[in-house]
Amino acid sequence: MNLGSIANLTGNLTGLDPTDRPASADQTERFEQLIERAKAGAPEAEIRQAAEQLVSATFIVPVLSQIRESNNAAPPFAPTQGEKQFGAILDQRVADEIVKSSRLPIVDRLTRDFASRAGIPIGQNLEVSA
Template sequence: MSTINTRNFPVHQLVPPTNSSVMKAKQAARAGTDPLSAVTPPNLTRGEKPDNEKTIEEQFAEARTAAEGLVATSFIKPVLQQVRDSNNAPAPFGPTQAEKQFGSLLDNQLADEIVHASQFSIVDRIVENFTRHLGQPQATGLDINA
């Protein structure tokens, strides 16, 4: 077990650094200003919504993207992989090592493009299930007296 020679290090390098946002808040409190203004993210001013509160259109677009990814991964990609694996051509015409190695990446991209370009009704149904709750007020608790 080795020990650290403290003669070569100044003391301030041995002390762990403190959280800079805490220091800024303390300095703002000492100066008499609002301590929260010192730690507010620069892209968020007071009164604005944070990034995690998205509009209904943004949530709908995310649900559509997720549904398309689900359908591509669950239904289209296995078919493309099976077609790719069934190629038993002889050496000059068969798949090379690179095609075997990167074939799954091509399958992923092709499956995503197929699902995005075609209007599968299963994607619409999944989006409908994902977005059923959008636009409705969220329940804050159960009313057991009702």
């Protein structure tokens, strides 16, 4: 599935302006909770998960949202109400899968930085590729 077909499937969704997204507060809170658990001695995998979520929410979701918003298909190929309503959820899921399935260097770097801030030595059960 390519990004063009994702845009056609998801339709337009308004309200995804980075300065006016109510979901961003929830994402920030989830991210901070993951970091706090990592500092409390949670598994190193949670640090990587936090880095993946940050990259997903910061870089991939806005691109997918913009692609979907630029869909100007005419009926009957225009996005349905359901596609418009649940497009943001689909964007988040697709972005999470993109980040998990690819070894992005920025995720590795953030994982190292978060691990050092949490006091977890690199190389101690922490999977990071350079």
